[in-house]
Amino acid sequence: xxxxxxxxxxxxxxxxxxxxxxxxxxxxxxxxxxxxxxxxxxxxxxxxxxxxxxxxxxxxxxxxxxxxxxxxxxxxxxxxxxxxxxxxxxxxxxxxxxxxxxxxxxxxxxxxxxxxxxxxxxxxxxxxxxxxxxxxxxxxxxxxxxxxxxxxxxxxxxxxxxxxxxxxxxxxxxxxxxxxxxxxxxxxxxxxxxxxxxxxxxxxxxxxxxxxxxxxxxxxxxxxxxxxxxxxxxxxxxxxxxxxxxxxxxxxxxxxxxxxxxxxxxxxxxxxxxxxxxxxxxxxxxxxxxxxxxxxxxxxxxxxxxxxxxxxxxxxxxxxxxxxxxxxxxxxxxxx
Numbered sequence: 001x002x003x004x005x006x007x008x009x010x011x012x013x014x015x016x017x018x019x020x021x022x023x024x025x026x027x028x029x030x031x032x033x034x035x036x037x038x039x040x041x042x043x044x045x046x047x048x049x050x051x052x053x054x055x056x057x058x059x060x061x062x063x064x065x066x067x068x069x070x071x072x073x074x075x076x077x078x079x080x081x082x083x084x085x086x087x088x089x090x091x092x093x094x095x096x097x098x099x100x101x102x103x104x105x106x107x108x109x110x111x112x113x114x115x116x117x118x119x120x121x122x123x124x125x126x127x128x129x130x131x132x133x134x135x136x137x138x139x140x141x142x143x144x145x146x147x148x149x150x151x152x153x154x155x156x157x158x159x160x161x162x163x164x165x166x167x168x169x170x171x172x173x174x175x176x177x178x179x180x181x182x183x184x185x186x187x188x189x190x191x192x193x194x195x196x197x198x199x200x201x202x203x204x205x206x207x208x209x210x211x212x213x214x215x216x217x218x219x220x221x222x223x224x225x226x227x228x229x230x231x232x233x234x235x236x237x238x239x240x241x242x243x244x245x246x247x248x249x250x251x252x253x254x255x256x257x258x259x260x261x262x263x264x265x266x267x268x269x270x271x272x273x274x275x276x277x278x279x280x281x282x283x284x285x286x287x288x289x290x291x292x293x294x295x296x297x298x299x300x301x302x303x304x305x306x307x308x309x310x311x312x313x314x315x316x317x318x319x320x321x322x323x324x325x326x327x328x329x330x331x332x333x334x335x336x
Contacts, residue, residue, distance in 0.1 A: 002033065002034055003074075004031035004032060004033055004071075005032050005033060005034045005036075005072070005073065005175060005176060005208050006031060006032040006055070006070070006071070006072050006176060006208070007031045007069070007070075007071040007072075008028060008029055008030050008031070008051070008055070008068065008069070008070050008071075009029050009068055009069040009071070010027050010028070010029055010067070010068045010069070011025055011027070011028045011029070011051060011054065011066075011067070011068035011069070011070065012025060012026055012027055012028075012065070012066065012067040012068055013025040013047075013050050013051070013054050013059060013064050013065075013066050014026075014064060014065040015063065015064045015065075016064075016065065017281070019281055020281040020282070021065075021281065022280045022281055023232050023280050023281075023283060024047050024050040024064075024232055024280055025047040025050050025051050025054070025232050026047070026231075026232035026233055026283075027068075027232075027233060028047065028051055028068075028229075028232070028233065028234055029234075030227055030234065030237065032176065032208050032210060033208065034175075034208055035202070035206060035207075035208060036208050036209075036224050036225065037199075037202060037208070037209045037210075037211065037222060037223045037224050037225075038208075038209070038210045038211070038223060038224070038225050038226070038227065039210075039211050039213065039219035039222070039223035039225070039226040039227070039240070040052075040210060040211070040212045040213070040226075040227055040229060041213055041214065041215075041216050041219065041226060041227070041228050041229070041255065042214065042228060042229035042230055043214055043230070043277050044214060044277070045231075045277050045280065046229040046230050046231065046232070046277065047229050047231070047232040047233070048180075048212045048229050049098070049180055049181075049212060051229075052095070052178045052180065052210060052212060054066060054070065054078075055070050055072075055077065055093070055178070056089055056093060056095055056178065057077060057082070057085040057088070057089055058089075060082070066078060072088070072092070072093065072176070073092070073175070087121065090117060090120065090121055090172055090174070091121045091172045091174065092174055092175050092176070093174055093175070093176045093177075093178065094168075094169035094170065094172070094174040094176070094177050094178070095169065095177075095178040095179075095180060096162070096165050096166055096169050096177070096178070096179045096180060096182050097165070097180055098180045098181045098184060099181075099184065099185065101158060101161065101185060103161070103165050104153040104161060104164065104165070105153070106152065106153055106154060107152075108152075109149065109150055109151060109152055110133075110137075110148065110149055110151060110152070110153060110156065110164050111130050111133040111134060111137070111148075111149025111150060112130070112133075113168065114129075114132075114133035114136060114137070114149075114164070114167055114168045114171055115129035115130045115132070115133045116129070117168050117171055117172070118132050118133065118171050118172065121172055122172070130149065132171060133149055133167070133171065134146050134149045136167035136168075136170065136171050137149055137163075137164065137167050139167070139170075139201075139204075140163040140164075140166050140167045140170075140197060140201070141163060141193075141197060142160060142163050142164070142167070148160075158185055158186050158190065159186055159187075159190035159193065159194065162182060162183075162186060162190075162194055163194070163197065166179075166182075166194075166197065166198070166201070170201060170205055170207070173205055173207075174205075174207060175207060175208065176207060176208045176209075176210070177198075177201075177202075177205075177207050177208070177209045177210070178209075178210045178212070179198060179209065179210065179211045179212065180212045181212060181213055181214070182194055182195070182198065182211065182213075183195065183213070183215075183218055191218065195211075195218065195219075195221075195222050198211070198222070199222055211223060215259075216243075216244075216255045216256060216259055217259040219240075220240065220244065223240050224239065224240065225237070225238065225239055225240070225313070226238065226239070226240055226242075226243045228243065228249065228251060228252050228255065230251050230277075230288060230289055231277065231278050231280065231283055231288035231289070232280060232283070232288075233288065233307075233317065234307055234317070235249045235251055235252070235289065235307070235316065235317045235318070236248060236249040236251070236252050236307075236315065236316040236317070236318075237307070237313070237314070237315050237316075238310075238313055238314035238315065239313065239314070242313075242314040244256070246314070246326075246329075247316075247329060248310055248314070248316035248318060248320075248322070248325045248329075249289075249316045249317065249318045250289065250293045250294070250295055250318065250320075250328075251273070251289050251292075251293075252316075253328075253329055253332050254271075254272075254273035254292075255273070257271045257273075257332065258271055258272055258273065273292060274292055274294075275291060275292035276292075278291070284301075285301065285302060285304075286299070286300050286301045286302045286303055286304060286305075287300045287301075287303075287304065287305050287317070287318070287319065295320060295324075295328060297319070299319045300319050303319065305317040305318055305319050310322065
């Protein structure tokens with residue numbers, strides 16, 4: 001069996017503030033295999049982006065208290081100097097940031113910005129870097145790429161800007177591409193195009209991909225494995241089939257219940273998860289989800305559940321017995 005491309009072990013990222021310690025990521029472990037697409041799902045504030053900004057070296061010990069290991073191709077990225085991390089970032093691990101509308105600098109032409117990213121890692125002339133930028137814009141499906149490369153970001157639509165960001169992220173042929181909410185602020189048709197593009201480029205560039213999203217519906221057809229995060233922890237992980245058809249955590253049930261379905265009769269209203277995500281300074285004792293969980297019992301309010309395997313790679317952090325989980329989820333599906 002091949003070695004994981006990325007192995008994260010017990011990662012903790014805590015931010016000291018005047019109000020207390022914000023436990024943004026609190027003991028997260030996972031791996032990304034070569035050529036795999038991993039989906040990371042959860043509400044805002046669940047620790048998704050912070051986990052991968054730390055992997056990228058964009059959150060450092062100057063800003064946060066960081067513990068654990070981030071092993072990439074056998075090297076712990078948390079232990080290497082910042083200068084060395086700059087060579088890893090962009091060249092070996094790239095990230096598409098959350099908002100395509102603000103990720104590009106408004107004063108510089110798109111081709112120049114992509115070319116600058118190339119020249120930061122390769123000894124090439126401005127002309128060669130620009131030619132590579134034009135080629136990348138063509139590969140991500142932007143028409144008239146040379147003309148577009150000489151335009152400014154405000155002349156691009158939202159979907160075109162996202163394609164330009166993908167072109168920049170892939171311009172150095174990285175081993176790992178992290179896409180943070182790649183479809184935010186885009187209409188549904190363009191969302192599908194961007195996700196299909198990421199799928200195609202994964203095969204073309206042979207890269208592993210992480211898709212971070214708050215919407216389980218977005219990643220349904222595009223991920224090999226999924227991990228569901230809540231209050232800085234992974235509460236369930238497994239294959240796409242595990243999470244969509246046999247979920248074992250009440251939070252995952254809630255996320256699935258809030259997705260619109262085209263194959264069923266329209267309901268009057270969507271079913272949101274009641275309550276609000278907890279403060280990461282004052283995380284509830286026991287299971288952090290228990291104040292919002294309709295199935296919580298005494299043990300949930302006291303003991304923190306472990307992320308225990310159900311079968312193979314499928315694991316859930318929930319105190320409910322397996323038979324109860326299966327019965328309740330069947331009832332939830334029947335009630336939709």
